[in-house]
Amino acid sequence: MARDDVTKILLDESEIPTHWYNIVSDLPEPPSPVLHPGTGQPIGPDDLAPLFPMALIMQEVSSEPTIEIPDEVRDIYKLWRPTPLYRARRLEKALDTPARIYYKYEGTSPAGSHKPNTAIAQAYYNKQEGMKRLTTETGAGQWGTALSIACNFFGLECTVYMVKASYFHKPYRKSMIEAYGATIYPSPSEQTQAGRQVLGEFPDSPGSLGIAISEAVEDAATHDDAHYALGSVLNHVLLHQTVIGQETIKQMEKAGEYPDVVVGCVGGGSNFAGFSFPFIGQRLRENKKTRFVAAEPQACPTLTKGEYTYDLGDTVGLTPAMKMHTLGHTFIPPSIHSGGLRYHGDAPLVSQLVNDGIVEAVAHGQTKIFDAGVQFARAEGIMPAPEAAHAIRSAIDEALAAREAGEGRVIVFNLSGHGHFDMGAYDAYFSGQLEDFEYPEAAIKDALTKLPPSLAGVT
Numbered sequence: 065m066a067r068d069d070v071t072k073i074l075l076d077e078s079e080i081p082t083h084w085y086n087i088v089s090d091l092p093e094p095p096s097p098v099l100h101p102g103t104g105q106p107i108g109p110d111d112l113a114p115l116f117p118m119a120l121i122m123q124e125v126s127s128e129p130t131i132e133i134p135d136e137v138r139d140i141y142k143l144w145r146p147t148p149l150y151r152a153r154r155l156e157k158a159l160d161t162p163a164r165i166y167y168k169y170e171g172t173s174p175a176g177s178h179k180p181n182t183a184i185a186q187a188y189y190n191k192q193e194g195m196k197r198l199t200t201e202t203g204a205g206q207w208g209t210a211l212s213i214a215c216n217f218f219g220l221e222c223t224v225y226m227v228k229a230s231y232f233h234k235p236y237r238k239s240m241i242e243a244y245g246a247t248i249y250p251s252p253s254e255q256t257q258a259g260r261q262v263l264g265e266f267p268d269s270p271g272s273l274g275i276a277i278s279e280a281v282e283d284a285a286t287h288d289d290a291h292y293a294l295g296s297v298l299n300h301v302l303l304h305q306t307v308i309g310q311e312t313i314k315q316m317e318k319a320g321e322y323p324d325v326v327v328g329c330v331g332g333g334s335n336f337a338g339f340s341f342p343f344i345g346q347r348l349r350e351n352k353k354t355r356f357v358a359a360e361p362q363a364c365p366t367l368t369k370g371e372y373t374y375d376l377g378d379t380v381g382l383t384p385a386m387k388m389h390t391l392g393h394t395f396i397p398p399s400i401h402s403g404g405l406r407y408h409g410d411a412p413l414v415s416q417l418v419n420d421g422i423v424e425a426v427a428h429g430q431t432k433i434f435d436a437g438v439q440f441a442r443a444e445g446i447m448p449a450p451e452a453a454h455a456i457r458s459a460i461d462e463a464l465a466a467r468e469a470g471e472g473r474v475i476v477f478n479l480s481g482h483g484h485f486d487m488g489a490y491d492a493y494f495s496g497q498l499e500d501f502e503y504p505e506a507a508i509k510d511a512l513t514k515l516p517p518s519l520a521g522v523t
């Protein structure tokens with residue numbers, strides 16, 4: 065029975081999950097292999113050893129149903145976990161909907177998003193294996209913040225390559241990353257051969273996540289005491305985020321509810337996966353009827369318009385190739401786009417679930433995304449990150465559809481972070497400068513002709 069007297073559902077510290085959940089154990093088909101960019105052949109754990117600690121590589125290829133969370137990681141999780149689940153009563157009222165809307169709020173972490181859930185784990189395993197420094201990329205700055213916090217906790221140095229356009233648009237993210245002791249460069253930079261190569265060809269390049277990944281990977285691969293850390297996309301990153309969905313299942317139980325629709329936004333897929341995979345596992349094992357909605361921007365429509373094929377993870381071609389929905393690894397996000405979620409590819413596990421019809425993907429234009437973000441802030445008080453506003457858009461659309469149908473559907477979405485560093489984008493919205501932009505199909509087709517010869521025709 066749904067309880068009608070709850071607004072906020074909290075869990076005790078002791079209820080932080082003890083294990084991460086691995087969806088690979090419940091998938092109808094095993095994931096497609098990861099391929100070497102030069103040979104087009106499947107790679108093994110040793111190929112990844114220059115970049116990642118063996119513990120993370122084993123998680124990357126694991127099909128165990130669960131993996132225990134180390135005590136040191138769980139102890140740090142206690143700084144902000146368990147995170148609250150809210151019933152969005154005031155939003156329900158504003159929408160005049162019979163739907164019951166819940167949201168899990170990940171903005172209470174020190175970085176302001178879900179990203180520390182994996183940053184802490186990644187820094188821990190790297191420290192265990194004797195690394196001195198981690199390198200990474202960051203787009204809007206959330207991941208760079210999360211990793212710099214984690215490195216600081218474990219006494220690791222941290223080098224962050226930040227997409228140049230964001231570096232200059234979001235100076236306070238840069239300051240925050242520096243406050244935690246990391247070194248930060250605008251990417252493309254002169255620090256790496258990859259950066260110099262891009263600057264040689266495009267001196268005014270605004271950068272992209274694909275380029276910044278190339279720089280961070282090169283830096284790690286050419287220094288023995290450094291490893292690379294990725295904030296999304298990879299299986300082990302999605303795995304670490306499953307604390308979100310596991311807590312949500314417990315909290316929904318306490319509310320006396322089970323969701324009809326589970327909604328999240330997708331950039332590389334980590335918060336969506338972390339939130340939805342524990343529920344998807346229940347659907348796969350117990351035949352539940354729950355729907356899963358992945359929300360993305362029309363300006364970077366990876367899941368809705370991208371091709372499901374092998375592509376590289378970075379622009380220059382230093383990373384392995386993964387089978388995923390992709391806009392092509394040379395993708396540069398349109399400069400007019402303000403809402404984040406700008407990666408050219410998507411997590412292979414999320415892509416596979418979309419391809420199998422288990423997850424539905426929806427793309428939204430940015431004015432409607434900011435409409436939803438502001439409507440949510442006015443109703444519930446929390447200023448959402450523009451990324452999270454994609455999920456809010458889809459949740460509101462589901463609630464309005466429930467009103468049309470006159471049905472009391474139960475909607476739960478992941479509010480992946482707060483928007484306190486994103487007010488520049490809200491400014492652009494309030495002053496009418498945001499334009500909707502649909503990424504052209506022809507550009508995707510063109511980018512996919514630039515795959516390396518080793519991958520041509522591999523499906």
Ligand SMILES: *Cc1c(COP(=O)(O)O)cnc(C)c1O
Nearest residue numbers: 206296331332333334335451481
């Ligand atoms: C980074 C980020 C995202 C997108 O990344 P995913 O890996 O798709 O989760 C979404 N929301 C917030 C608040 C973020 O910081």
